[in-house]
Amino acid sequence: MFFKLLKKSKKSKARLGLIKTEHGVMKTPAFFPVATKATVKALTPEEVREIGFEGILANTYHLYLQPGNKLIKKLGGLHQFMNWPGPLATDSGGFQVFSLGSGFGSGIGKILKPEQVGLRDNSQKLKLVKIDEDGVTFTSHLDGSRHRFTPEISIKIQEDLGADIIFAFDEATSPLADYEYNRKAMERTHRWAKRCLKIKKRTGQFLFGIVQGGPFKELRKASAQFIGSLPFDGFGVGGSYGVGDSLGRVDDVLDWVIPYLPESKPRHLLGIGYLNDIKMAVKKGIDLFDCAMPTRLGRHGVFLTNKGEMNILRPIHRTDNQPVMKNCRCYACQNYSRAYLNHLFKANEILAARLATEHNLWLMARFFDRIKKEIRMGKL
């Protein structure tokens, strides 16, 4: 049994679960730190483990381009290649269809900001992706060479990589895309989902289908209904979200989608990582998360704290001898002052990225510890 539901909250739709893979278990709700290119940037796998994470997520698109899925397969698979013995997930490359396609160079993320409402994406930058019924053709961001992903190719690459959890090849749309476009993209994603299920051969890997539909209620429901009815091992909620009343925000989307996703299977909210969003999503029945945010913000000098974000580069921290967070037991907070961290970032020292990444992931891990505890104690 891949997923075992251990407890359902009486106060919300939150749940405790256990994911069992050939490479160990994950207690859910859980967070996958993102290891796009087969490394959680700045940390060793041992460090990630010691902080408290059971699984990490790598990316099919990046590893296919460099160093190549065939090479990784030859070298014993991704677990062995990157020395990560635990549960491992790979994204399908579907998100890159957005980030290198309609999202490319537009300054638009996958979540629309209030100040972006009414904007149209008229980016002049050359998009690196072309989409058709069969798949997508894209230009490598590394050397400009041309490549093609189809559902079949994505699954084949993910089988070569050998992660425990793999994702169906989908299309994440821009939050600026209209209803009609989202409907077409969603229907195409549905056809791709069936092809992914059909082509997958390797055992010991669990395939997640992905719900799309953008910020539109009707589409989200239809997508959850369709994807939820297919024999996937778990389900991802992906795509873009809107803002305000007319377009569904993350919490709206979960309200629309969760009722159609089988209770006996794990649910993964793709790419959402702010703590408030996570807590909200857990209460709505999400089990798994991944997000580049804590590690990226860390590298950019932003420390997550229980009082919000702290940009350690700000001049006010230059002479401050206290740790980032008084009661934090991460390595950085136990040993270094804000002044020192400010210095490391300004001096562009590698240790800065390491300490900040470690802190942010530490905070994230403790946050998930607390969430699990609260569910266990019936408080959430």
Add this chain to the structure above:
RNA sequence: GGGCGGUUCGCAUAGCGGCAAUUGCAUCAGACUGUAAAUCUGAUGUCUUCGGACUACGGGGGUUCGAGUCCCUCACCGCCCA
């Protein structure tokens, strides 16, 4: 003593008659949600009723409608030859 070269907004640079003046660094602010991200964006003479106005390229003098930009001179800093 002689010969070159240099002195530009914190530092370093560009500029060869129309210039509030290039670029890098630094500084300040902002962004970051399935990672083209140790990245990216913006600001960085003063004042402004946002139209502009004023003061600026070592000092002084000159040529010119107009001078970092050309000429003279002084000061300082380099390098080379005695």
